[in-house]
Amino acid sequence: xxxxxxxxxYKGGVGxxxxxxxxxxxxxxxxxxxxxxxxxxxxNASIWLLRLERWNLLNTSGKGAIFSIFESSETRVKDCLVRxxxxxxxxxxxxxxxxxxxxxxxxxxxxxxxxxxPQRPPFTIFQEQLAEIESDxxxxxxxxxxNILRASQCGIFCSNEVFVPANPDALSLIGFTxxxxxxxxxxxxxxxxxxxxxxxxxQVCGIVFNAIKPEMDIDVxxxxxxxxxNQFKNQRRVAQNAKIFNATVRDATVVRRAVTLGLPVxxxxxxxxxxxxxxxxxxxxxxxxxxHASAF
Numbered sequence: 621x622x623x624x625x626x627x628x629x630y631k632g633g634v635g636x637x638x639x640x641x642x643x644x645x646x647x648x649x650x651x652x653x654x655x656x657x658x659x660x661x662x663x664n665a666s667i668w669l670l671r672l673e674r675w676n677l678l679n680t681s682g683k684g685a686i687f688s689i690f691e692s693s694e695t696r697v698k699d700c701l702v703r704x705x706x707x708x709x710x711x712x713x714x715x716x717x718x719x720x721x722x723x724x725x726x727x728x729x730x731x732x733x734x735x736x737x738p739q740r741p742p743f744t745i746f747q748e749q750l751a752e753i754e755s756d757x758x759x760x761x762x763x764x765x766x767n768i769l770r771a772s773q774c775g776i777f778c779s780n781e782v783f784v785p786a787n788p789d790a791l792s793l794i795g796f797t798x799x800x801x802x803x804x805x806x807x808x809x810x811x812x813x814x815x816x817x818x819x820x821x822x823q824v825c826g827i828v829f830n831a832i833k834p835e836m837d838i839d840v841x842x843x844x845x846x847x848x849x850n851q852f853k854n855q856r857r858v859a860q861n862a863k864i865f866n867a868t869v870r871d872a873t874v875v876r877r878a879v880t881l882g883l884p885v886x887x888x889x890x891x892x893x894x895x896x897x898x899x900x901x902x903x904x905x906x907x908x909x910x911x912h913a914s915a916f
Contacts, residue, residue, distance in 0.1 A: 622655075622757045623913060626779040626822060628764040628772060630802065631795025634785045635831040637664045638875050639905075640763045645706070645884030646906035648718035652758040655701075657686065658723040659771040661731075665763045666722035669705045671882035679724040687727045689749060690734060690742055697721060697749040706883065714887055719757075730770045742770050743777035744813050750778050766795070768802045776803070777810055779822035781859070783909075785830045788841035793848060800824060800857050824849075824858040826912065828905060829868040838868065863912070867905040872898040 627640045640656065648654045658665040666685075667675045678685055684702075688695040704713035705720040730742060754760060762775025776782070784799065786792035807821050814821075827845055829838055842864055852858040875898060878885045885899050 621819075622754045622760045623781065624754070624760045624762070624779045624819075625781040625783055625825075626762040626764050626772070626775045627783050627785060628762075628766065628768075628776070628799060629784045629786060629792065629795045630766050630798040631786075631791045632766040634787050634792060634795075635869075636766075636785045637668070637763055638879075639785045639828060639830050639869065640761055641665050641668055642869075642875075642878075642885050642902040643906050643909065644718055644759070644761050645715060645886050646902045647759050647909070648715050649886055649903075650906060650910070651717070652910075653717050653719075653756065654759045654761065655719045655721065655753075655757045656705075657721045657760070657762045657775060659686065659727070659775050660763050660765045661723065661725060661728045661771065662765070663723050663725060663727075666720065666724070668879050668882060669718075669720050669884075670702065670722060675722065675724070678722060679726075682724060682726055684722070685724040685726065686721050687723065687730060690730060690736065690745065696752070697746070698753050701753070706887065715884070727771055734770070741773070741810075741813070743773040743810065746774040747778050747815075747818070768799075768806050773806060773810070776806060776822050777813070778818070780819045781825040782822050784824055784827045786827050786845065787831060788829055788836060788838040793841070793845055796824075796827065796845065797848060800852055804857060823862070824852070825862050826909070827862075827864045829864070831871040832868050833871045861912070865905060865908055865912075867901060867908045869901040869905065870898050874898060 627636055644654045644656045684700050686700060689697055700721045702720045704716050705718055706715040708714050764772040764775050784796050832838060846864055849862055875885060878888060
């Protein structure tokens with residue numbers, strides 16, 4: 621059974637997309653079959669992995685992006701799969717095992733213009749179609765915007781785990797707190813739509829400190845985050861195995877270079893200490909994520 625994980629924090633700007641793209645790549649490099657869904661209307665993960673020229677074709681036609689499944693009953697999630705998404709200049713696969721279901725800017729219409737059957741909210745349509753392919757994967761990751769509106773609901777409804785990217789600041793703590801409140805409300809309204817075999821509802825299982833700048837002391841922010849998590853554990857509002865990951869990810873200019881090249885950091889090779897350090901950070905995080913399954 622695939623592990624289905626949503627990456628979300630109610631605070632934006634925490635480096636969520638860089639975290640999920642590079643974690644997905646490290647999982648694939650470790651031999652796992654990984655499917656990444658881009659549910660953020662900014663389309664950053666899609667533009668990164670498809671590169672701009674391929675994504676532009678998708679954005680112009682609108683066909684093959686995730687919104688297609690809500691526009692037409694003829695299109696299903698499996699039709700939107702971009703297999704082995706990371707390609708070289710000659711079209712060769714550079715990272716077998718990492719697939720993508722991309723998005724384009726028209727996903728915003730799911731929040732505003734979409735008029736579907738109120739008895740079948742979008743997250744139920746998505747869940748039914750995801751069930752057709754989820755056995756093909758070890759990990760299914762959802763890149764969610766900093767809210768729990770319709771797009772995020774699709775990922776969260778299908779997930780069993782939530783990971784919270786965070787910066788060592790007060791706003792990330794506030795974002796985590798608000799996320800837990802909003803998750804609880806969504807689970808209440810969606811409970812009647814859950815089906816046998818979906819597994820437990822999505823709860824926060826991990827917090828990852830990301831984009832840590834040099835010389836920054838994160839001990840106090842981690843302590844405050846841990847205190848809040850302990851409160852939520854006592855209230856049973858997060859998973860009982862929820863943890864702050866030991867692996868943290870440093871801020872590095874090489875991540876921005878990787879976006880320009882359309883490659884995950886792990887495929888850049890040795891390009892200096894900056895890259896080597898952050899590559900190791902992402903790999904440690906992926907390995908810790910895999911090990912965390914034993915407690916889930």
